[in-house]
Amino acid sequence: MTDTTPPPQVWPTLRARDARALIAFLVEAFGFEATAVYGEGDRVDHAQLSWPPGGGIMLGSVRDVPDDKWNLTPGTFGAYVVTDDADALHARATAAGAQVVQEPRDTDYGSRDFAVRDPEGNLWSFGTYRGEPRKG
Template sequence: MTDTGTAAPTISPALLYDDAQAAIRQLTEAFGFTRSALYESEDGVVLHAELVYGNGMIMLGSRGRDGVFDQAMAQAGPAAVYVVVEDTDAHHARAVEHGAEILMPPTDQEYGSRDYMARDVGGNIWSFGTYAPKGPEITA
């Protein structure tokens, strides 16, 4: 993706994983995210990590740490996240090369996007495609 600057995103999905280290590996290797922050306990438990893709970011950590967020998420199901990519087919090929579970191959959508869908090691659903929703209009 083209670098669009360093402005912090105003919305960042936060996900918890049973094996956050495996999630970070998959998200960076198979899906092309870049790790921008990683905070671990002395025994290697991921307390907080930030991964970026383009001008978007996700935050993630390890399940079972017994904090307020962990308790609130205890009964939550998997999340679904959509990520805009420049080349759906190339992105899909990278994911396949790294063993990602593909739920839908690259498919042309009626609304003009080309998307594919995958499941990560935590059961979350990731859609990658060319559809770029228009953000809110910014007025000065």
């Protein structure tokens, strides 16, 4: 049997006040991989952080320019990320300084979930629920 799942085509994006520090945190606390980081000095023009089981996010430094077409407020991002071991990831995230919003818990739909905030204030929910199979 071959895997017919297409590669990720949806990339959630966010902006950060200190993008380099946020990248370091997301790598240490959650296990993202910094696949690409472009920019000079403290500025990050574009970064791709891959989630090892698949998918990922893109981020960059907040820009103080009047014609910014991708003006996202730092700290307002939220995502749900699938993990095989929510309890181990919760321990890793809290050891790295993630602010706990929801301790690990079992949901009524069969997932083991928890939620934390990163240093920028973004909300991250991790759980074992992988979504429903695609139709067709």
